[in-house]
Amino acid sequence: MIVALKWDYYFTNSKIDKFISRQQHISYTQLLWQAFRKNRLALWSLRLFYVFLFVGIFADFIANERPIYCQIEGTTYFPVFKEYAIKVGIAKPNPLFLQKDWKDIEYESVWFPPIPYSPNTLDLSNAYKSPSEAKHQHYLGTTELGKDVAAGLVHGTRIALLVGLLSMLIACAIGVVMGSLAGYFGDTRFQISRGRLLLNVVATPIAFFYGFITRQYILSEAGKEGGFGLELLISLGMITSIFLLFNLFTPLLKRNKWCAKLLPLPLDLIVMRLIEIFNSIPALLFLIAIIAVIQQSSIFNVLLIIGFLRWTSIARFVRSELLRIRSLDYIESARSIGLSDFRILFRHALPNGLTPVLILIAFGVASAILIEASLSFLGIGVAPDEMTWGKLLAFARTKPTAWWLAIFPGLAIFISVLIFNLIGEGCSDALDPRKRG
């Protein structure tokens, strides 16, 4: 409720801001950006975020055991680029490079990435070397099998950002939809004919049966052997089409007087119950439980689950925002000229209440990164070939002498959490005219 009061405040401010921006002949976005820029810490955090993003996207070119460019016996190769082609499946690995370690090949000319190791490259002669004693460009030391810490950090950046950003994208999508349905329609405004309700009630078990129960075997086999995502998509597609098929019959049923009667659907109540359920489950424990059941470790599972668990705060916020917006005059007039509810919601109501979601997203990214790091620190949810910050940090527990393993990965987690918190703080200050000074 504290939060709700605060958001109320932001909302009134956004109206004032829009007024100011019209006065100054700049757009609302520009006004906010100007305000954001005044907060030096937040601005620098944003710039640091761009650096992280760059490192994450170009991780393969920054830390890789393969050379970016090399020339052997007159032929030129681009092994890093080739690796992408192999991953996509349009090229086969060159047998020349399969037999020898990249380091042992004799090149005529070669250009290695700045950190010439992949996160999983083993360098057994340099196991547990500190940054000062390690030779061969192990800038930040090595782990137990001589894996390079710097390379792990670079590739861990990619995973951390992937988890942070994608999971918040999922959370945001679910949260905005749920919140706007609950807030805009409330308990009474969403009306549905008895016929349609009946059809959907019937369709639910049928869709569930054909989507999941009959496909249980296929899904579980795909879970073991790969291709689970595709099969799941097929299942979801089947479910959607069954629902669509059933809804096609609504006009037919509506001819019946009893079936045509409209009933209000208490969307708000449903969404609020859902939020309560999600909020009352301890997130970390539940995440570990799901991952323990799935047993197939992949960072994508982790980010999906985080996304599905963390939408509630966004939904609550969007809901309270739309509860207010829907009683405003311009929405009333839009309704009076006969615009459809969904059009009003998505074209007119929602865009007005969405900017402050940025604050929640920024803080959400920070906490998602933190959750991922703590999970992989506990050794849960990451595949053996994925190197993450948390995993690197966990190595420190097995070898106390390796101070570099305790410091650098933790620092990376700390800085990324810090910058997202600062960005969130900056957004929240920028949206609050009192704090702009």
Next chain:
Amino acid sequence: MTKYILHRILLFIPTLLAVSMIAFGLSKMSNNDPVENLCQQEEPNSAAALARQNKECQQIAADLGLDKPAFYFAFRAKAFPDSLYQIYDLNERMARQNLIAQYGNWSLIEVYFRQLYQLNQQVLGLPDSLSNDLVSPIKSGVNQLNIHYEHERIHYFLEEIAATIQQNATLKQQLYSSFQNVVSVYSDVRNRPTKGLLYIPTIHGYGLDNQYHHWISNFLTGDFGISYYDRRPVATRIWEAVQWTLIINIASIILAYLIAIPLGVFSAKNRGNWKDQMTSTFLFMLYALPSFWVATMLIVFVTTSEYNMDFFPTGGVGNLKDTAPFWDRFWETVYHLILPVFCVTYTSLAFIARQMRGSLVEVLDQDFIKTAKAKGLSTQKTIWKHAFRNALFPIITLIASILPATLAGSLIIEVIFGIPGMGRLAYQALFQSDWPVVYTVLMLAAILTMIGMLLADIFYTIADPRVRLSKSE
């Protein structure tokens, strides 16, 4: 007010049921079999031994309540029989289920497994004079056939058994016919599938005598069941664990409030100047500092002799016997808990102090503070007598949100420092597939969270009469 609280408590029920079903559903999706874990894994060498072992496992399944259907009803395809739950061994059950999912003809599959059982009986009844090299591949082959459903695997094991049988005349004489039965029934299963049945939905009701019902009704009467892991009552295990978690969390909450409130007031009092900026920045950094990193650093640097700073024990809670003098045990515990309590404290400290500063700054902006100042009150008095009480309300509500955190909030810290508290208990239970413990922890956490949320709302109305409780908020 009473009506509102009652209304909220009534709304707890569907939420709790949903959480219980989610927890239960998760346990049913797990492919770790508690019965198999507790059962003796010796290879039986006679038909009587096999029967005895089966009976023991059956008994274990019955003790754990796993010999019942899972839920009140089952919604499944017509091809599946209603009695699959009676097979207590998860792998054997899955083999049958997956064979049905492939071919849809349970009547034949049932015959196949019966033939397999007979073959197994005959294998166990083979004379001891036969060399083990011949008998053991058949034994293991039959066992493997019992738990496999993929055609390639079944085919492989059938071939293997056939090849072994061919090697010896006695084997051939004793096993050939029943083995042939298995092979022919299996080819029947493959050649005469009734896949249509897989697409006809049916609902079968099992009544109240099911696993979920027993668990949830026992839970509601305070009986949390028996741990799969060591077969001790879950309540005992939780009671042992919760003490440590409570000690840590209560100590850290008290510490956090004791430090955070003066810090927040100090920061708000000096708002705008360098003192405030220093404190705020410090608190912000502290808040963003991952506690598992701090814990790891503490373990690496101050609990090992590598850096000549071996001040604290690495983990655990001390191992003095109960007979040791109370104060010895007390100091031993304190000594072991200093680091974990520190790690749990600083995050909430930073959070509370930031909240304190925020709300106090907001209050200090208000007119009645100006009036108080204009009256000539000293800054100290204005802050502590007028502003502080008003600013404290959001802080009180925070206590409520800390309530559920006492249960599983310090999971990582407990795991890192090896403290046998609730977090570590839950963590270990998850990886031991000790579902009764997991259910209980999840449910208790959910209940505490809901109580916490309710308390927060109630505190808030008490603190600020302008806020009205309504159904929608």
